[in-house]
Amino acid sequence: MATLSPVLASADKVRPFELFFDLVFAFSLIQTTNAIVEDDDLLGVIHGLVVLAIVWFIWVAFTSLANFGPAASTRRDWRPPVFVLAMGLMLLVDISIPTAFWENDRLFAYSVAALFLIWFVAMVKAVDGTPGLHGDVVRMGIAGGLLPLMLIVSTYIVDTTLSVVLLSVGFLGIVLASVVSRDKRWPIGREHLTERYELFIIIALGESLISIGLGATTAERTPQLVIAILIAVALVAVMWRTYLVGVAEAGRTRLRVLSHAQAWRFTRIAYVLLHLVLAAGIIAVAAGLKVSMKDVLTPVAPLFGGVLILGLVTFLLAIMVFRYTVTQRFEWWRLAPLTALLLVWLLAGRAPDIVFLALTTVVAAVGSLPDLRLQTVEAADAEQS
Numbered sequence: 001m002a003t004l005s006p007v008l009a010s011a012d013k014v015r016p017f018e019l020f021f022d023l024v025f026a027f028s029l030i031q032t033t034n035a036i037v038e039d040d041d042l043l044g045v046i047h048g049l050v051v052l053a054i055v056w057f058i059w060v061a062f063t064s065l066a067n068f069g070p071a072a073s074t075r076r077d078w079r080p081p082v083f084v085l086a087m088g089l090m091l092l093v094d095i096s097i098p099t100a101f102w103e104n105d106r107l108f109a110y111s112v113a114a115l116f117l118i119w120f121v122a123m124v125k126a127v128d129g130t131p132g133l134h135g136d137v138v139r140m141g142i143a144g145g146l147l148p149l150m151l152i153v154s155t156y157i158v159d160t161t162l163s164v165v166l167l168s169v170g171f172l173g174i175v176l177a178s179v180v181s182r183d184k185r186w187p188i189g190r191e192h193l194t195e196r197y198e199l200f201i202i203i204a205l206g207e208s209l210i211s212i213g214l215g216a217t218t219a220e221r222t223p224q225l226v227i228a229i230l231i232a233v234a235l236v237a238v239m240w241r242t243y244l245v246g247v248a249e250a251g252r253t254r255l256r257v258l259s260h261a262q263a264w265r266f267t268r269i270a271y272v273l274l275h276l277v278l279a280a281g282i283i284a285v286a287a288g289l290k291v292s293m294k295d296v297l298t299p300v301a302p303l304f305g306g307v308l309i310l311g312l313v314t315f316l317l318a319i320m321v322f323r324y325t326v327t328q329r330f331e332w333w334r335l336a337p338l339t340a341l342l343l344v345w346l347l348a349g350r351a352p353d354i355v356f357l358a359l360t361t362v363v364a365a366v367g368s369l370p371d372l373r374l375q376t377v378e379a380a381d382a383e384q385s
Contacts, residue, residue, distance in 0.1 A: 014195050017080040018066050022203060024090045028055045029207040029283060031097040036287040036307070038098065045307060048287070049280055050167070051097050054112060054147070056276045057174050058093075061119045061144070062086060063196050065126065068187040082122050089115050101163070106155045113148035120145070139180040146173025178268055188263055190255040197271050198248050204279045205243075208236045208286040215293030228296040228354045232289050235361040238368055239282065239315060245371040246319045247278070254326045270325045277318040284311025292353040299350045309345040312364060313338050337367025 032055065036048035062083065089111050096108035120141045127133035150170035154163040212232045219225050251270060255263055288308025292300045299305070320334040340363045348359050 014192060014199070015066065015080075017083050018063070018196065019199075021062065021066075021083045021087055022199060024087045024094065025055065025059055025200070026203050026207065027094045028090065028097070029204055029286075030210060031094050033207060033211055033283055033286045033290065035098050035100075036283070037290055037304075040301075040303070042303065045284070045287075045303075047101060048283065051100055052280055052283055053171065053276065054151075055093070056279060057147070058090065058112070058115055059200065060272055061116075063193075065119065065122055067189050067193055067196070068126070078125070079122070082118060086115055086118055089118070101154075106152070109148070109151040109155050112151055116145060116148045133186065136180070136186070140177045143173045143180055144177035146170045146176075178272060186264070188260070188267065190263060191252070193267060193271065194248070194252045194255060197275050201243055201248075201275065201278060201282070202240075204282040204286075205236055205240050208239075208282060208289060209233065211286040211290035212236075212293055215290035219294050219296070222296075224296050224354055225293070228293065228357055231354070231357045231361050232293070235285075235289075235312075235357065235364060238361065238364045239285070239312070242316070242319060242364075242368045242371060243278070245368075247322050250323065250326045266325065270322055274318050274322050274325075277321075278315055281311045281313075281315030281318060284308065284314065287311070289357075292357060296353040296357075298352060300353045300356060302349065305345060305349045305356065309341050309349075309360065312360065313341055316341075316364075316367070333370060334367075337363055340367070 029052075032048050032052050035051065036045055038044070039047055066079065066083075092107055092111040093115070096105045096111065099105040100108040120137070123137045123140070124134070127137055147167075147170035150166040150173075154166045157163050157166070212229060216225060216229055255266065258266055284307045288300070288304045288311060291304040292308070300308070316334065316338055320331060323331055323334075341360065344356070344359045344363055348356050351359075
């Protein structure tokens with residue numbers, strides 16, 4: 001186990017200013033889902049997922065800042081006002097999400113750049129007085145700064161292909177920023193980290209419930225609509241239960257037994273990367289549910305039927321990979337509900353929405369049943385160890 005710096009300390013619990021900070025990301029996810037639905041084509045889905053990735057890495061950056069910071073015994077915590085300022089800038093990002101990229105929206109690009117700058121300055125201050133960590137911060141800043149730089153440059157370029165290349169370079173910089181850290185003295189609050197990522201997934205699932213409600217507000221009030229709403233809520237509940245058992249509890253247990261270096265590697269893959277995939281799957285499901293609520297007695301548009309199913313498949317695949325990082329073995333039985341969901345899409349994709357949703361929810365619920373037994377077995381193993 002690495003020795004923590006006397007200046008830096010890992011967080012032992014989620015602070016109130018972090019929960020306050022998360023509120024603005026609820027709006028981010030609503031705007032992202034709305035952008036997918038309103039664009040109403042495959043390019044719009046890509047638009048929403050790219051925006052989600054940018055929003056995600058902003059959240060990860062500030063969550064990392066909150067996961068460690070000034071120890072209570074050495075200095076007063078200066079981070080709450082920094083997070084409040086970041087919230088204001090994040091709102092500017094949110095309101096420009098619908099036009100981001102399409103209209104070379106510079107408000108989106110410059111707001112992301114300002115958030116990066118605030119994070120970088122805060123990171124430099126956080127490691128002040130801790131030898132060896134400034135080099136890590138500079139390397140992360142150079143690599144991570146490629147994304148906001150490429151975003152700004154792309155707003156002045158009309159060639160779509162070149163803009164895509166620039167954004168790809170920017171995302172490559174984000175990947176590099178996550179691996180260039182060389183110093184092993186970075187503290188990590190394990191319980192804090194797992195709780196923060198679980199909270200983001202709750203926010204994303206909450207956005208799914210909001211999407212159900214928003215879609216239903218424009219529909220005719222019928223008994224079929226009431227039933228469809230209850231089915232859609234059940235699907236979201238199944239997703240939450242599957243995440244809780246397969247990811248949240250398993251990840252928390254795994255982190256407790258890993259060495260410091262192992263915990264950092266596990267965090268990068270299982271939380272920073274795979275939780276982005278989980279969130280993307282949830283947002284895709286949210287978009288599909290929103291559209292399906294508008295008229296539950298007619299078939300959902302083929303695009304959004306596919307978005308819903310593929311979003312759910314992506315969500316379950318990410319859980320399967322997460323489980324592998326925890327247990328180091330593939331749980332092949334998890335492929336059964338994935339296959340069944342694809343068959344539902346193929347065979348019932350043109351059925352009325354209420355039927356399509358019912359079949360999808362039944363398959364997801366039945367596919368999650370083995371997790372209940374798995375939870376019991378893992379709990380018993382944890383007690384014995």
